[in-house]
Amino acid sequence: MNNHYDIIIIGAGPAGMSASCLASKYKVKILVLDVAISPGGQIFRAVETNQSSHKQKFGANYLNGIKLVNKFRKCSIDYQSRAKVWHLSENGEVHYLKDNKTHFVKAKHILITTGAQERPFPVTGWTLNRVMTAGAAQILLKESNLGIQNAVFVGTGPLLYLIAHQYLMMGIPIKAVIDTTPLSNYFRAIPKIVGIRGNFNEIYKGIKWIGDIKKSNTFFINRISDLRILGDEEVNAIEYQKNGQWNKIECEHVLLHQGLVPEINISLSVGCRKIWNQQQACWNIDVDKWFQSSLPCISVAGDASSISGAVAAEASGKIAALNILAKLNIITAKNRDQLAIPIQKSLKTEMSIRTFLETLFNPISRFRIPNNNDTIVCRCEEVLAGEIRESVDLGSKGPNQTKSFTRCGMGPCQGRLCGLTVAEIIADQLNCSIEEVGYYRIRPPVTPITLGELSTTKMTTPEKQANQL
Numbered sequence: 001m002n003n004h005y006d007i008i009i010i011g012a013g014p015a016g017m018s019a020s021c022l023a024s025k026y027k028v029k030i031l032v033l034d035v036a037i038s039p040g041g042q043i044f045r046a047v048e049t050n051q052s053s054h055k056q057k058f059g060a061n062y063l064n065g066i067k068l069v070n071k072f073r074k075c076s077i078d079y080q081s082r083a084k085v086w087h088l089s090e091n092g093e094v095h096y097l098k099d100n101k102t103h104f105v106k107a108k109h110i111l112i113t114t115g116a117q118e119r120p121f122p123v124t125g126w127t128l129n130r131v132m133t134a135g136a137a138q139i140l141l142k143e144s145n146l147g148i149q150n151a152v153f154v155g156t157g158p159l160l161y162l163i164a165h166q167y168l169m170m171g172i173p174i175k176a177v178i179d180t181t182p183l184s185n186y187f188r189a190i191p192k193i194v195g196i197r198g199n200f201n202e203i204y205k206g207i208k209w210i211g212d213i214k215k216s217n218t219f220f221i222n223r224i225s226d227l228r229i230l231g232d233e234e235v236n237a238i239e240y241q242k243n244g245q246w247n248k249i250e251c252e253h254v255l256l257h258q259g260l261v262p263e264i265n266i267s268l269s270v271g272c273r274k275i276w277n278q279q280q281a282c283w284n285i286d287v288d289k290w291f292q293s294s295l296p297c298i299s300v301a302g303d304a305s306s307i308s309g310a311v312a313a314e315a316s317g318k319i320a321a322l323n324i325l326a327k328l329n330i331i332t333a334k335n336r337d338q339l340a341i342p343i344q345k346s347l348k349t350e351m352s353i354r355t356f357l358e359t360l361f362n363p364i365s366r367f368r369i370p371n372n373n374d375t376i377v378c379r380c381e382e383v384l385a386g387e388i389r390e391s392v393d394l395g396s397k398g399p400n401q402t403k404s405f406t407r408c409g410m411g412p413c414q415g416r417l418c419g420l421t422v423a424e425i426i427a428d429q430l431n432c433s434i435e436e437v438g439y440y441r442i443r444p445p446v447t448p449i450t451l452g453e454l455s456t457t458k459m460t461t462p463e464k465q466a467n468q469l
């Protein structure tokens with residue numbers, strides 16, 4: 001029964017790697033599945049293969065990632081790279097794609113650590129060619145050493161400034177940075193500084209990134225109130241509004257970013273309960289202090305449950321692993337509690353900066369809810385904001401009804417890129433809360449799979465195999 005494990009971990013980022021390293025010390029049988037070609041997750045992407053001169057330019061956090069990746073490589077676990085999970089069930093069954101074939105495995109407990117995705121940024125022109133997310137540009141840089149020259153960076157959030165800074169460190173010229181953080185966010189965020197314990201370094205880093213960008217002679221404009229991206233098939237300019245005046249920057253590439261939201265589709269597809277996080281303006285997976293979800297065999301840690309950053313993700317992965325070990329009777333609950341104390345303490349310190357960050361970088365509703373009815377919301381099925389509003393006028397009360405009226409959320413991404421926007425437009429139109437409107441009902445497969453690949457599935461469970469012998 002070599003496809004039967006104690007724990008299956010989905011995702012080899014900081015949360016998944018730290019959980020694997022901790023649990024593997026207890027001689028449990030662990031399988032780690034990750035769609036990427038090497039371990040590291042988003043933050044430590046390609047950290048093993050990047051030239052050391054480049055690593056330096058990505059910053060100290062990136063350099064430190066190699067220690068965790070090396071530790072993970074030495075763990076006694078079964079690690080499958082290029083393995084994309086497309087279905088799991090609440091009794092521990094996991095289906096994944098690798099080498100164009102689907103594979104079936106089972107575990108007593110599943111830990112989901114699939115991380116975050118960038119928040120949709122549905123402004124006029126966001127679907128034009130040569131407009132992409134800043135995160136996608138960073139992936140190109142880390143994995144293939146490819147930079148996009150003279151791009152305009154637009155949006156808000158620490159990752160936007162980090163990536164722009166990494167570009168400058170790599171010597172890739174930037175045409176402009178358009179910062180959408182409103183002044184009111186600063187006023188609301190500054191009082192929250194008193195709650196921060198110990199990790200002020202993150203604030204200094206952010207100030208330095210912005211300072212370096214400004215010093216580099218890159219055109220930097222902040223506190224804009226509106227924007228639109230122009231072009232026929234591909235972008236040729238971006239216009240922004242400041243103090244009531246529209247201004248234009250001619251450009252060939254635009255990189256958008258307005259923060260991160262948890263990648264929830266996998267957790268929702270299996271039936272984990274979700275909760276709306278008003279401060280982060282997104283859905284979180286409802287987990288307890290051990291990162292246990294509402295389903296007994298499923299835990300969700302790291303950014304996949306709630307955006308908390310890489311250091312917190314590492315801590316949450318360890319805490320989840322301790323709880324799973326206790327559930328599997330490998331350690332006692334008392335042991336779990338004792339071992340978790342220092343990790344929970346460091347997690348608490350790490351999390352103390354979140355309220356400040358989330359208040360400062362909360363994207364304004366103007367950039368979450370398109371006011372132009374011609375803006376595409378569902379990129380896969382090309383459904384416009386106006387069509388979503390029309391579906392509400394016709395009686396739709398939530399994303400699932402709107403999905404059957406318009407096909408939004410039915411394409412290859414299964415609503416990952418439009419789910420939040422669709423729900424926010426409907427809530428806005430009905431003048432009710434997001435909780436009342438809800439979210440798409442996510443069903444497998446959570447990622448595209450061809451019929452040919454599906455036909456390679458062997459539906460025999462380990463139990464059935466044993467019975468047949």
Ligand SMILES: Cc1cc2nc3c(=O)[nH]c(=O)nc-3n(C[C@H](O)[C@H](O)[C@H](O)COP(=O)(O)OP(=O)(O)OC[C@H]3O[C@@H](n4cnc5c(N)ncnc54)[C@H](O)[C@@H]3O)c2cc1C
Pocket residue numbers: 010011012013014015016033034035036040041042043044061083084085086113114115116117118135136138159162260266301302303304308309310311313447
């Ligand atoms: C594009 C992007 C770039 C980022 N860059 C930085 C950065 O430079 N610095 C920084 O501090 N923070 C960065 N972040 C934030 C960062 O994701 C987190 O702080 C941290 O990496 C979270 O760790 P994690 O383990 O929770 O998730 P991640 O590190 O995101 O790891 C999740 C892993 O799950 C895998 N996965 C996802 N879905 C599946 C599936 N269906 N099947 C199999 N595997 C799957 C992914 O391949 C990934 O390796 C970035 C986020 C994004 C979205």
